Amino acid sequence: MTDWFETPEGIWQRLWQTLATGVTDPGHPARLPAFATVSPQGWPEARKVVLRSADQASATVTVHTDLYSGKIASLQATPRAALLIWDAGDALQIRLQAQVTIQSGDQTRALWDSVPDHARQSYGVTPPPGTPIPKALAYVKEPNPATFAVLTCTLSQIDAVHLGTAHRRAHFSRGRAWIGEWLSP
Template structure:
C-alpha cells in the first residue's frame, strides 16, 4: 500500500531534509550521487561523488575533490552540472541542475582541511600523483609518500532546479522545482 501523498511544500521540505541527512549518514542512499559534467573534449563525463554539505536556505550542495582532478578543469570550462540521486527506500529520484564553483584556497577550504586533515580521508588530498595519473603497476597506487601540501578543493553547487520523480504503484508523480516555482510534470 502506498503512503499518503505529500503536498508540494512537504515534498520540498523532505527533499532538503533527506539531502541534509545524507551528509553525516554514510549509509544514506543520497550520500553518493552521480555528478555529470561536460568533459574538456566535449564528451559527457559522469562519476560518483560524496555529498559533504547541504544547505536548504541557500540551495547549495558541497562536494570535495583533489584540485588536480580532471573534473576541476571540466567545471572551470563548463560549470553547469547535473547530479542524480536515487533512493530505493523513498522510491524517489532527483535530477539536480546546478552551477559549480571551484574553491581551491581560502578560509572555507582551510576550515574543511582542518576537519579532515587527521582523518583517513586526508590521504586522498595529499598524494604526490594527480588523480588519474598513469602508474607502472597496481601496487604503485598504494606506494609512495604523500606530498607536502594538500590538494583539497571545495566544489560549491548552487542548485537551480530539481526534477523530482516518485515511483508508486498507484501512479508515478513528477515535478520540477526551483526556489520560487513548482511545476507538476508528466512522469
C-alpha cells in the same frame, strides 16, 4: 493525512530531508550521489562523490575533491554539474542541476583543518589523479591541503520523481522561487 509525495511542497520537504540525511548518515543513498560534468572535449562524465553539505536556505550542496582531479578541468571549462540520487526506500529520484564554484588554498584552509585524518588521504596523490601508472599501486597518497578543493553547487533546478504506485514528478527552479510544479512523469 496527506502523504509527502502528494503535493509539490511535500516532495520539496522530503528531498531536502533526504539531502540532509545524506550529509550525516554514511549509509544513506544520498551520501554518494552521481556527479556529472562535461569534459573539455565535450564528453559527458559521471562519477560518485561524497555529499558534504546541503543548505536549503541558499539552495546549495557541496562536495570535496582533489584539485588535480579531472572534474576540476571539466568544471573550469564548463562550470555546471548535475547530481543524481536514487533513494530506493522512498522510491525517490532526485536530480539537481547546479552552477559550480571551485574553492581551494586559503579559502578552504579552515575546513581542511576539520577534515579527519583518514579522509585527508583522498586529497594529495603522486602522481596526480588520472595520470597513467605502470602498476595498479604505483602511486603514493600524501595528504596535502594545497590539493584540497571544495565544490559549491548553487542549485538552479531540481527534478524529483516518486516512483510509487502512481508516479509523480515535481520540478522546482530558482527562477520560480522554488515553487514546485507538476510535470508528466
